[in-house]
Amino acid sequence: MMDQQTVDTIKRLMEWEAARDRPPEGFPSLPDMPAGRYTSQEYYDLEQQHIWKKSWLFAAHLDEVPEPGSFMQWDNAGQPLIIVHGMDGVVRAFYNTCRHRGAPVVTQQSGRAPRLMCGYHNWTYKTDGELVGVPESQDFGSSFDKSCRSLIGVRCEMFGKLIFVNLDEHAMSLREWMGPLWDEWEEFGFDRVRLAARQSFDLKCNWKVAMEANMEVYHVPFIHPDTVAPLVDHKRNVNTMFPGGHARMIAPAPKDTNRAHVRAIDNPPEWQSIETVGELGRTTTQSYTMFPNWVSPLSNFFIPPLIFWPTSLNTTRLELITMALDWGDGPVPDLWTVPDGMGGRAMSPIILEDTQFGEAIQKSMESDGFKSVPLSYQEARIYSFHQTCDKMIGLDRVPPHLAVKQVIGQEWVWPSDPRVAQMEQQVEAA
Ligand code: FES
Numbered sequence: 555m556m557d558q559q560t561v562d563t564i565k566r567l568m569e570w571e572a573a574r575d576r577p578p579e580g581f582p583s584l585p586d587m588p589a590g591r592y593t594s595q596e597y598y599d600l601e602q603q604h605i606w607k608k609s610w611l612f613a614a615h616l617d618e619v620p621e622p623g624s625f626m627q628w629d630n631a632g633q634p635l636i637i638v639h640g641m642d643g644v645v646r647a648f649y650n651t652c653r654h655r656g657a658p659v660v661t662q663q664s665g666r667a668p669r670l671m672c673g674y675h676n677w678t679y680k681t682d683g684e685l686v687g688v689p690e691s692q693d694f695g696s697s698f699d700k701s702c703r704s705l706i707g708v709r710c711e712m713f714g715k716l717i718f719v720n721l722d723e724h725a726m727s728l729r730e731w732m733g734p735l736w737d738e739w740e741e742f743g744f745d746r747v748r749l750a751a752r753q754s755f756d757l758k759c760n761w762k763v764a765m766e767a768n769m770e771v772y773h774v775p776f777i778h779p780d781t782v783a784p785l786v787d788h789k790r791n792v793n794t795m796f797p798g799g800h801a802r803m804i805a806p807a808p809k810d811t812n813r814a815h816v817r818a819i820d821n822p823p824e825w826q827s828i829e830t831v832g833e834l835g836r837t838t839t840q841s842y843t844m845f846p847n848w849v850s851p852l853s854n855f856f857i858p859p860l861i862f863w864p865t866s867l868n869t870t871r872l873e874l875i876t877m878a879l880d881w882g883d884g885p886v887p888d889l890w891t892v893p894d895g896m897g898g899r900a901m902s903p904i905i906l907e908d909t910q911f912g913e914a915i916q917k918s919m920e921s922d923g924f925k926s927v928p929l930s931y932q933e934a935r936i937y938s939f940h941q942t943c944d945k946m947i948g949l950d951r952v953p954p955h956l957a958v959k960q961v962i963g964q965e966w967v968w969p970s971d972p973r974v975a976q977m978e979q980q981v982e983a984a
């Protein structure tokens with residue numbers, strides 16, 4: 555929950571950001587980021603090994619495995635996993651790999667069963683992973699010990715009804731990973747929302763190209779003049795960088811914006827409001843990146859994350875998700891997709907605006923004409939995200955021609971914020 559003093563400070567910072575005529579005093583100028591971060595197999599392989607295998611990743615909503623015995627396959631992290639709601643009520647994740655000869659234990663996309671049985675030779679596991687049934691087990695000899703052949707588990711922890719996994723058994727807890735987001739997100743009702751929509755789309759660009767379109771507001775007046783621009787005053791946006799590569803942006807609507815237009819896009823009145831959401835969540839665009847691949851505006855109506863999964867160096871799976879309080883018999887909320895006219899769903903106009911250039915950008919980046927990326931202060935969230943990518947990989951592992959310099963220091967990372975003192979000094983001087 556954000557306290558009133560923080561709310562007031564952010565509101566004053568909005569006006570201060572809009573009024574400044576240069577970046578804040580002491581903010582580092584951001585060195586160019588090397589092109590190869592988007593185009594080299596070398597950097598992609600480092601990401602796979604050290605980011606995707608060590609980060610907490612959003613896997614599912616509890617509604618997808620709602621009851622004891624419910625299970626689902628999940629392979630967005632590049633490894634075939636199953637998420638299992640145990641008969642004991644605990645949600646766990648396992649590799650979907652039989653401990654006998656490696657067949658998948660589960661072949662249905664999702665289902666419900668009190669035991670998981672591999673179809674090849676009917677080895678049977680409890681929902682906590684324990685191997686309990688081996689046909690003709692006497693033929694494995696007297697030294698065969700079933701208790702050493704449980705399904706291999708993967709770290710699995712929950713935030714409200716959201717299920718996260720981490721392939722690194724030594725990872726810090728999800729709570730530690732989320733840091734200040736853990737408390738700041740309390741007001742948004744993660745423990746009460748239902749899963750309303752989850753669609754995925756394949757994009758032909760590097761996952762960071764796709765994701766970075768959602769990590770700055772510099773593009774808003776140009777790409778989204780009629781959709782996002784009336785909701786988001788990019789000049790009055792306040793970015794905050796959190797430890798661990800997470801970040802927050804809070805942008806009010808432009809002062810002259812047409813409220814009817816805003817409501818039509820943003821505040822559909824028929825959906826239940828999450829009453830605990832504070833002033834900024836109700837009146838501004840309050841959006842977060844959670845490292846490495848979650849971007850979501852949070853409001854008193856929706857938790858609608860966009861999740862980006864690399865499927866190769868130059869392809870990405872984009873998941874568009876809407877979670878909301880119970881919608882009863884009303885229309886099912888789906889913020890990001892629309893009917894495609896053929897019985898399926900298509901990306902909404904806003905998402906199309908953000909993704910339309912992905913393939914062309916990737917092609918252009920792969921040409922010899924693409925050398926490096928200069929970023930402005932408004933795009934610092936992207937730079938800070940890249941700093942974290944390199945830190946996750948290990949600064950000594952990133953070849954110098956692919957590395958970003960670690961120029962944004964701790965003093966610019968929450969809870970520290972030199973802008974506040976600069977703002978107060980100017981108020982005093984005035
Ligand atoms: S491979 Fe699963 S029972 Fe043989």
Ligand SMILES: [Fe+2]
Pocket residue numbers: 767768773774777778782907908
């Ligand atoms: Fe956008």
